[in-house]
Amino acid sequence: MVDKPLIQYAVEECVASGIEHIIIVTGKGKNAIEDHFDSAPELERFLEEHGQPERAALVRRISNMIHFSYTRQREPLGLGHAVLTARDLVGDEPFAVLLGDVIIQGPPTTRALADVYEATGIGAIAVERVPRERVHLYGIADTLPAGDTRWGERLLRIQNLVEKPKPEQTPSDLAVTGRYVLPPEIFACLEHTPAGSGGEIQLTDALRMLATEKGLWAYVYEGKSYDAGDKLGFLKAAVEIGLGNEEFGEDFRAYLKALKL
Numbered sequence: 352m353v354d355k356p357l358i359q360y361a362v363e364e365c366v367a368s369g370i371e372h373i374i375i376v377t378g379k380g381k382n383a384i385e386d387h388f389d390s391a392p393e394l395e396r397f398l399e400e401h402g403q404p405e406r407a408a409l410v411r412r413i414s415n416m417i418h419f420s421y422t423r424q425r426e427p428l429g430l431g432h433a434v435l436t437a438r439d440l441v442g443d444e445p446f447a448v449l450l451g452d453v454i455i456q457g458p459p460t461t462r463a464l465a466d467v468y469e470a471t472g473i474g475a476i477a478v479e480r481v482p483r484e485r486v487h488l489y490g491i492a493d494t495l496p497a498g499d500t501r502w503g504e505r506l507l508r509i510q511n512l513v514e515k516p517k518p519e520q521t522p523s524d525l526a527v528t529g530r531y532v533l534p535p536e537i538f539a540c541l542e543h544t545p546a547g548s549g550g551e552i553q554l555t556d557a558l559r560m561l562a563t564e565k566g567l568w569a570y571v572y573e574g575k576s577y578d579a580g581d582k583l584g585f586l587k588a589a590v591e592i593g594l595g596n597e598e599f600g601e602d603f604r605a606y607l608k609a610l611k612l
Contacts, residue, residue, distance in 0.1 A: 352454065353592045357579055361449040365417065368462035370447060372418045374440045376433045379423075429551030435541045443535045445474075448554075453529030454588055457574020464532035467506065467568055474537070474561060475568035476509075477530035479576055483518045489526035490514050490555045492569045507569040509562045512555050525569060527555070528576050537561055 352360065358375075365373055420440050424433045434448060445468055447461050460477050467475040478492050491514075494507035513522060531554075540557040547553055561567050577588035593603050 352579060352585075352588060353596060354598075357454070358451040360454045361451050362417065364449065364455065364459050364461055365447070367459040368447070368465060370417070370461070372420065374420045374422060374437045376422055376424050376436050378425075378427065427551075428546070428549075429553055431541050431544055431552035431554040431557050434554060435538060435552065438538045441535065441538075445532060445534050448531040448533065450529035452578065452580035454577045454579055454592075455528070455530065455572065455574050456577075456592070457572070460528075460530045460570075460572040460574060461532065463572060464530060464570055467502065467570055468532045468534075470501075471568070472534075473566045473568055474531070474533040475506075475570050476532075476558065477528045477572045478507075478525040478569045479528050479572065480524050481526045483521065483524055486518055486521040486524060486526065487515050491516055491521050491523055492525040492527060493522035494525060494569050497568065502570070505571045507571070509558075509567040509569050512559045512562070514553070514555050525571070528572070529578075530572070531558075533561070534565065536565055540564070 362373060422436055422440055424436045426432075430450075437446075447465065449461060455477075464475040464477060467473075476492075481489060490512055492507070492509050493511035493513060494509055496504075497506040497508050500506050507525070511522065512527070513520075516522070537557055540560040541552060541554075544552050544556045544560065547556070558567060577591070578584035579588050590607070594600050594607075596603070
């Protein structure tokens, strides 16, 4: 995306949120992800010797950014199954889940969710308001007011989650947006979540169970999200992030203004 891989946006959000250990769940043919975050002394030396110290520093910063572990999802059996795959590495601790194809520009959303968890001991997921005609594209949160908290109307108590409802049947316009901070009890919920279509284990189903048994917050985050896993979303993200680029953003803006649209 513009000048770095999609997954690096999520990793940088983790760093900004105070996370020190990242577990990346990969699949077959995804070795490039491991290589990207590995040390590369030969490349660093090459860049420095060829008068590109800034690029060498960027490569070094990536490899020193954080501690990484990797585990493989052998079959694409759903997001819930991917989270369950990381259980042994996570252990009996709260953890964050970030979807690599969702970019959120603004204050670190994961940090805000972690603050909610640390203050309340209850898991929290990020939501954003979407037009009602688009609710069928998302998991939608059915919520109640959280009461008197320091987050005001941004924090809501989840009573149900509905996957891709019809506009006339949706309980709200609050769409789940690819950032979660969850307690280790979610693993037991995932173990008891039956596989759905295609044998996939849906994280939404386990979250619904967690909300009933332990409680779950919805946090209306600050910032703007881009679904880069969607073709149109990818294009929108590329344009808007490109416009904000310090190196060539102004030239790109001038180019767009010159187009006959």
